[in-house]
Amino acid sequence: MENGIFITIEGPDGSGKTTIIQMLAANLVNEGFEVVATREPGGIEIAEQIRKVILDPENTAMDPRTEALLYAAARRQHLAEKVKPALEKGKIILCDRFVDSSLAYQGFARGLGIDEVYSINQFAIEDMMPKLTLYFDVAPEVGLERINKNKGREVNRLDLEKLEFHQKVREGYLILSNRFSDRIVQIDASKDLETVYNQAEAKIKELLNK
């Protein structure tokens, strides 16, 4: 029996989602909730190892389908080893990226097809979808500028893609937001950190108070 709450946070790099997840987790813990803040690809050792392979800037020969399958493999392991057990214990999971990332990046931006990429992910996730997805929407130019200012951050293989690719990622997310409007809530991530945080917190509180 799973009685926890699975929430995912999506958006481009530089949308502030990682910082805001940490703030949300700290706040919910203060209020007495048990929270697991985690990320994809990664979150546990095997998936972190897969992450290194996918994001290694040296791996320029990686085929788009291989990329999609590796993300799905990392997702499966993370779900089985970390997300499911935490949900069974009644915890709130705040996950930085999930299947919508694969649909936007591999399905739409890489052109593999949203439905095709969803179908390989179905095998990995067995219909375990989040209750709520916060999509942090921001123009790629703004996101990329924020990344460039953050000198300590890793530069991964996908960051090195051209602006056009990142624009397609955003277009993909907007298509998903329309298609799954009952699950995905759009947050305006072009605003300052506090405003974005307040929007995200309000949506989570709405879900918790249901």
Ligand code: TMP
């Ligand atoms: P991160 O920088 O948010 O940790 O994510 C790593 C990169 O992987 C980011 O550029 C988005 C990309 N990604 C995909 O392309 N597909 C996926 O399914 C996931 C989870 C991430």
